[in-house]
Amino acid sequence: MTKVNVYVVRHGQTYYNIYNKLQGWSNSPLTEKGIEDANTAGQKLANLSFAAAYCSDTTRAQQTVQTILNLNESGSVKKAQSTPFFREEFYGYYEGTNMDEAWYVAGAPHGVPTFKEIVAKYSIGKAKDFLKEADPFHDAENNDEYWQRLNQGFQLIRANKQLHDNDNVLLISHGNTLLSMMERFAGDKYDLSVRPDNGSVTKMILTGQDVKVEYYNH
Template sequence: MKTLNLTVVRHGKTYFNRYNKLQGWGNSPLTDEGIADAHQAGERLADVPFKAAYSSDTTRAMDTANTILAANQTATDISLQTAWNFREEFYGSYEGSNMDVAWTNAGATVGLSTYAAIVDAYGVDKTKDLLKAADPWHDAEDATEYWQRVEAGFKLILDNPALQDGDDVLLISHGNTLISLADRYGQGKIQVHERPANGSIAKMQLSAEGISISMYNNQII
């Protein structure tokens, strides 16, 4: 059984991040600060000998990935592989909405009005379920739909025949996805009601048995 070393980076800051808008499958460009986030991550990872690189198929993730790969001094002949499996949580009709309004609506049935309060009381997966229930179209992903998609993405990485035990793999991810991974695999050691910083680095070990996390939001766990 092989174990892969994942370096998981949150994409650089976008305009929707600046405007406090939910940004799942929707997309907005990197700001100047977001471009700088990607360059800084690239400098920190310049010596990591990546054997493969993955991201979601959103431009904010792809632009961040390509900036990091361009700065890498040891990874050669790597083509970025994109997959919809690595997209952020889908927020349905709340895509592009003010985050505070969306989470107030999601928490109305349980008497809570902020994302942090809902997550602290019910956990990350239940928070997804509450948003789907609040979505008038019920298009937002619930926890089951979300994990089926994301876990298929990790299987895609593991099944890559070019990757061997111990190889380093770059994955450009999203804020809520990192929170979700921390909640599920962080063994209760990671605070999950705030998003990690744009351009922040996490280190994870991926195998058929699951994921272990050794660094999150630039901090060793």
């Protein structure tokens, strides 16, 4: 494998998305709109032939990826490989908490009481560190723990001996994970104060050495 095209789709809308709750390793079902999001993404990608598909092992990601694969006209991949490596950030004690309240607890002691202010002054990575610090159990992932896990996901793709140069790979992941990838791989190219749309498509180029972003949140 020299390089592969990775099409990253954020899962369809869930009830926790509507309720403004942190949803990392916890899970809530897709809404009717969430099912539409998955169908819309499937229609966007229907004419692409995929050599492999991956998703986080949450049901919201699994349902989204299966919808997309069912709509794919090439039909070359029937089922995705589910893995915890591509899960959303683990929010620990704050799983299921109102997002604004959780980020206030994490950021206010540092003078940045909202997620946007944490990101503007520090980074998305630092937001992870602040949340773990605020977690009374310290179970939430900090930035290093998060990337150790996510990098294993990229290594899983790289280790797929069935992939060839310029193959297309489908990957279903999550909102904060997309933001985290854009911060690390796209520099300051995109406004990361706004979460990517449910069902949006981002294209990345994965090589044996690095990851480059071709476009984001389409």
